[in-house]
Amino acid sequence: MKYRVVQIEQNIMRKNDALAAALRARFAAEGTLVVNLLSSPGSGKTTLLEETLGRLAPRLRVGALVGDQATDNDARRLARSGAPVRQITTAAECRLDADMIGTALHGWHAGPLDVLFIENVGNLICPAEYDLGEDLRVVVYSVTEGEDKPLKYPLAFNTAQVAAVTKIDIADAVGFDRAAAYRSMREVNPALEILELSAKTGTGMDRWAELIEERLQRKAQPPAAVH
Amino acid sequence: MCSVFASTAGLAFDPVVRYGTVKASLSQVPKMFGSSIRKEVLVHELSVALSLLQGIEETASRDGIERVTAVHVRVGTMSGIAPDALRFSWELATAGTVAADSVLRIEDVPLAVRCERCGEDREPGAASGLVCPICGAICPTIVRGRELQLVAMEVPA
Numbered sequence: 001m002k003y004r005v006v007q008i009e010q011n012i013m014r015k016n017d018a019l020a021a022a023l024r025a026r027f028a029a030e031g032t033l034v035v036n037l038l039s040s041p042g043s044g045k046t047t048l049l050e051e052t053l054g055r056l057a058p059r060l061r062v063g064a065l066v067g068d069q070a071t072d073n074d075a076r077r078l079a080r081s082g083a084p085v086r087q088i089t090t091a092a093e094c095r096l097d098a099d100m101i102g103t104a105l106h107g108w109h110a111g112p113l114d115v116l117f118i119e120n121v122g123n124l125i126c127p128a129e130y131d132l133g134e135d136l137r138v139v140v141y142s143v144t145e146g147e148d149k150p151l152k153y154p155l156a157f158n159t160a161q162v163a164a165v166t167k168i169d170i171a172d173a174v175g176f177d178r179a180a181a182y183r184s185m186r187e188v189n190p191a192l193e194i195l196e197l198s199a200k201t202g203t204g205m206d207r208w209a210e211l212i213e214e215r216l217q218r219k220a221q222p223p224a225a226v227h
Numbered sequence: 228m229c230s231v232f233a234s235t236a237g238l239a240f241d242p243v244v245r246y247g248t249v250k251a252s253l254s255q256v257p258k259m260f261g262s263s264i265r266k267e268v269l270v271h272e273l274s275v276a277l278s279l280l281q282g283i284e285e286t287a288s289r290d291g292i293e294r295v296t297a298v299h300v301r302v303g304t305m306s307g308i309a310p311d312a313l314r315f316s317w318e319l320a321t322a323g324t325v326a327a328d329s330v331l332r333i334e335d336v337p338l339a340v341r342c343e344r345c346g347e348d349r350e351p352g353a354a355s356g357l358v359c360p361i362c363g364a365i366c367p368t369i370v371r372g373r374e375l376q377l378v379a380m381e382v383p384a
Contacts, residue, residue, distance in 0.1 A: 002384035003296055008286055010377045012278040094270045125307040126271040129375075151354045155305050158357065158367060187356030190365050 016130055019098035023133030033115045033216040036132050037164075038156050039140035040149075041122030044166040044199060046074045048140060049119055051199040053081035055209050060114040060216070065104050067096040067121045074119065084110035095126035098133060114216055124153035136215055142167040143176035150184040157188045162195060164208065169198040272308060275375060276316035280326060282377040287325045297330040297381035303374035304338050304353070326380075338372030 011017075027034050039045050049064060056062045063084040066074045075087035088096060088104050096118065118134065120127040139160040141149065144167060150157040157163065163185055171178070185192050195211070197204040283295055298317075302308050310333050317331045342349045342359040348370050349359045357366050 001296075003381045004384045005299075005379050005381055006286060006290065006292070007379045008282060008377050009379070010282050012275065012282065012375045012377055015278075092270050093274060129307065129373075148354070151356050154357060155307065155373070158369065184356065187358055187365055189357075189367055191367065 013129065016098050019102060020131035020133045023098055023101060027116070027133060027135070028219075030112060031220055032113045033136070033212070033219050034118065034132070034134040035115065035136045035138060035212065036118045036120060036127075036134035037138050037140055038120050038124065038127045038160065039122060039142075040124050040145060043122070043140045043142040043145065045119050045122065045140045046077060047199045048164060048166055048197065049117055050078055050081060051205060052117070052208065052212070053078060053083045053085075055205065056115065056212065057081055057083050060213070061112060062115045062117070063110045063113045064117040064119060065096075065101065066119040067100070069094070069121060084108070084113075086110070090121055093121070094123050095121050095130055096132060097130045101132050115212060124149075124156040128153070128155040128159055135219060136161055136212075138162045138164055140164045140166055141181075143171045143181075144174050147177050147180040148184050150181075150188050154188040157185055157192065160189065160192060162193045162211065165194060165196045167198060167200075168196040168203055169201045171196075272312040273316040273320065275308060276313060276320040279317070279377050280320050280324060283326050283380055284324065286380065287382075292382050293325065295326040295329050295380045295382055297332055298326060299332045299334065299378040299380070301334045301336055301374045301376040301378050303336040303372040305369065305372040306375050308375070310335070329380075334378070336371050336374045339370045340366035341368040341370050342366045343368075 037045050037049065046066075053062055053064060063086075064078055065086050065088055066078060067088045067090055068074055069090050069092075072087040072089065075085045078085040086104055086108050088100050090096065090100065093100075101118065118132055124139075137160040139156050139162070141163055143165065146152075165181075182194055185194060193211075195204055195208055197208055199205065279298065279300060283298060286292070287295060302310065302313070313333065314331050317329075321327050321329060337350050339348045339350050340357050340359070342362065342364055343366070344362050344364040345359060347361075349361060349366065351358050351360055351366075357369070358364070359366050
């Protein structure tokens with residue numbers, strides 16, 4: 001059968017990227033710092049976020065969007081902090097995308113926010129591909145996960161600025177090999193800032209809260225142009 | 228961006244994926260491709276297949292094309308796409324559309340990083356970090372391997 005070829009040449013992420021750029025402009029105008037949390041299921045994202053909202057809420061206007069394939073259990077848990085929280089149930093989708101964020105913001109009466117946390121669906125593959133208009137991408141990694149995980153899921157670690165190493169209180173008990181894990185992280189992202197945390201004991205939580213506040217200040221007061 | 232819906236009630240067991248009139252049980256997948264393909268990964272491929280289809284449908288409707296026999300795509304190894312799962316998803320997504328029974332031709336693009344020390348683009352092996360295979364330098368700048376592109380389609384002449 002004779003056929004002809006029709007050239008198309010189109011990046012299939014282009015729609016998401018355009019929506020993410022629009023969200024970024026909106027967040028910039030509103031002065032909201034947006035933090036996208038990525039991780040495998042069970043790394044402690046929700047526990048970290050629960051503790052973070054509780055710590056920041058007295059000083060800052062904080063809120064959270066929470067993505068899960070099913071249930072609103074996480075949103076219920078997080079709402080106990082008193083901060084506005086909205087669940088995004090993604091059904092078949094394995095990640096959040098910019099369109100879902102735009103839809104969730106619509107009609108959400110959270111008021112103006114200083115910091116918006118987005119808890120992505122627990123998965124290190126797909127969420128790494130989707131820009132949500134965030135300022136800060138944080139990969140949450142617990143000490144119970146393999147030390148070579150950054151090499152297996154390089155894009156998530158490569159595109160993040162911060163690695164939150166959670167459950168550090170049980171590092172010795174589970175034989176966590178710090179040097180090997182951090183070497184893997186550096187091999188995919190030498191600039192990655194690594195923070196050791198325990199939401200349970202509070203280790204590292206002050207530094208984590210400081211980092212968020214520093215980033216917020218930097219966003220609120222852009223550095224003077226260099227001449 | 229993607230219109231995929233699943234019954235959430237049975238999610239932990241065997242979600243039914245619906246798109247238009249297409250229904251498929253995700254439990255069919257391991258039987259077809261081996262248990263190495265995880266359900267969450269297939270869902271990702273299905274949403275990519277639907278985005279590809281959208282591009283095809285737009286072009287076909289613009290050019291008055293009624294049938295597409297093959298579709299060329301470029302997929303980077305870092306994009307998290309399993310080619311077999313994408314082919315399976317393509318079959319599901321295109322049933323009853325202009326691209327029904329079309330062949331998906333996938334061009335793999337290996338990961339390449341910029342090695343500043345060598346002054347060259349290099350291809351590290353799988354799961355070996357973003358490290359230059361020649362000099363061992365860490366190279367965080369990805370130059371190729373994240374592609375997810377709809378390249379072209381073949382239509383009857």
